[in-house]
Amino acid sequence: MSKDNLIFPISPVKAAPVHVDALTINWHVTEACNYRCQYCYAKWTDHPCPRELFHDRDRSQQLLAELFRYFQPTNTSNPLRDALSWRTLRLNLAGGEPSILGERLLDITHAAKQVGFEVSLISNASRLTSDVIKQLAPQLTYLGVSLDSTHSGTNLAIGRLERSGQRLSLNELTANLDFARQVNPALKIKINTVVNALNAGEDLSGLITRVRPERWKVLRMLPIVDATLAVSDEAFAAFVERHSAFRSIQCVEDNSDMCESYLMVDPYGRFFQNQAAGKGSYLYSRPILPSGAAEAFSEMRFNPAGFRSRYTTAPGEAS
Numbered sequence: 001m002s003k004d005n006l007i008f009p010i011s012p013v014k015a016a017p018v019h020v021d022a023l024t025i026n027w028h029v030t031e032a033c034n035y036r037c038q039y040c041y042a043k044w045t046d047h048p049c050p051r052e053l054f055h056d057r058d059r060s061q062q063l064l065a066e067l068f069r070y071f072q073p074t075n076t077s078n079p080l081r082d083a084l085s086w087r088t089l090r091l092n093l094a095g096g097e098p099s100i101l102g103e104r105l106l107d108i109t110h111a112a113k114q115v116g117f118e119v120s121l122i123s124n125a126s127r128l129t130s131d132v133i134k135q136l137a138p139q140l141t142y143l144g145v146s147l148d149s150t151h152s153g154t155n156l157a158i159g160r161l162e163r164s165g166q167r168l169s170l171n172e173l174t175a176n177l178d179f180a181r182q183v184n185p186a187l188k189i190k191i192n193t194v195v196n197a198l199n200a201g202e203d204l205s206g207l208i209t210r211v212r213p214e215r216w217k218v219l220r221m222l223p224i225v226d227a228t229l230a231v232s233d234e235a236f237a238a239f240v241e242r243h244s245a246f247r248s249i250q251c252v253e254d255n256s257d258m259c260e261s262y263l264m265v266d267p268y269g270r271f272f273q274n275q276a277a278g279k280g281s282y283l284y285s286r287p288i289l290p291s292g293a294a295e296a297f298s299e300m301r302f303n304p305a306g307f308r309s310r311y312t313t314a315p316g317e318a319s
């Protein structure tokens with residue numbers, strides 16, 4: 001084990017554990033996406049195997065079972081318990097774009113529910129047709145949708161459109177979200193906005209008022225893979241201030257808030273972490289299968305204070 005990997009600030013944690021409703025594990029099921037956002041950091045390197053894990057039903061099932069076993073609320077040997085205690089465990093399916101998995105996404109969602117997870121999804125919404133929503137929405141606690149701009153020119157410049165040039169209109173999107181709420185009245189909607197050089201001056205108040213999300217995550221563009229659209233401190237602060245009327249549902253994340261404070265699994269079944277600003281790329285654990293979640297997780301840097309604040313500064317649940 002390298003000296004770098006020995007920096008595990010898992011303990012000692014001085015403050016008493018904070019109790020939260022749900023602990024969230026983000027499984028980035030695929031790197032593939034039908035959009036090509038310039039700032040996209042869904043890119044994983046040093047693949048330990050040739051194919052993403054979701055292709056293999058048995059191994060996907062094993063991964064879910066292992067994650068649940070290790071992170072279930074009653075496992076007192078999990079080092080996260082020094083910082084947090086939690087009532088339920090949520091699996092957040094992310095990507096890439098998870099909806100391009102089609103039936104496999106539904107299979108994974110069902111399998112995760114059967115294992116004992118609550119399930120949420122983060123999507124660019126382009127493939128969430130009413131048929132898909134009808135099947136998926138009843139299984140979900142949260143449906144998260146990424147939305148950066150109401151202007152088609154800005155979305156085009158960011159890269160938020162299909163290769164065919166096809167884009168989802170805001171009317172279609174809001175109608176789909178209304179339908180999802182109809183199908184599952186308990187469903188919570190979350191909007192993720194990446195503030196970047198192209199949308200930092202925009203006012204999204206009208207859109208947020210129309211969609212009525214339970215949470216609005218405002219993320220400062222993270223220059224991990226590409227820094228072209230990086231946004232200045234002032235422009236990011238001005239965006240947040242412009243939308244201060246939505247403070248009660250907002251969760252604002254600057255770059256430093258995103259480092260070592262998420263539980264993330266990559267498409268190959270490894271834990272991974274963002275590195276501190278300027279270092280680029282990710283840090284990876286060994287694959288969770290077959291070594292087990294405890295072994296793999298022990299290789300991860302983890303910032304208990306950052307993690308705790310993710311759960312205590314945002315309304316509702318973190319992800």
Ligand code: SF4
Pocket residue numbers: 033034035036037039040041042095096097124146
């Ligand atoms: S929609 Fe998400 S996964 Fe797809 S290119 Fe954009 S940032 Fe990347």
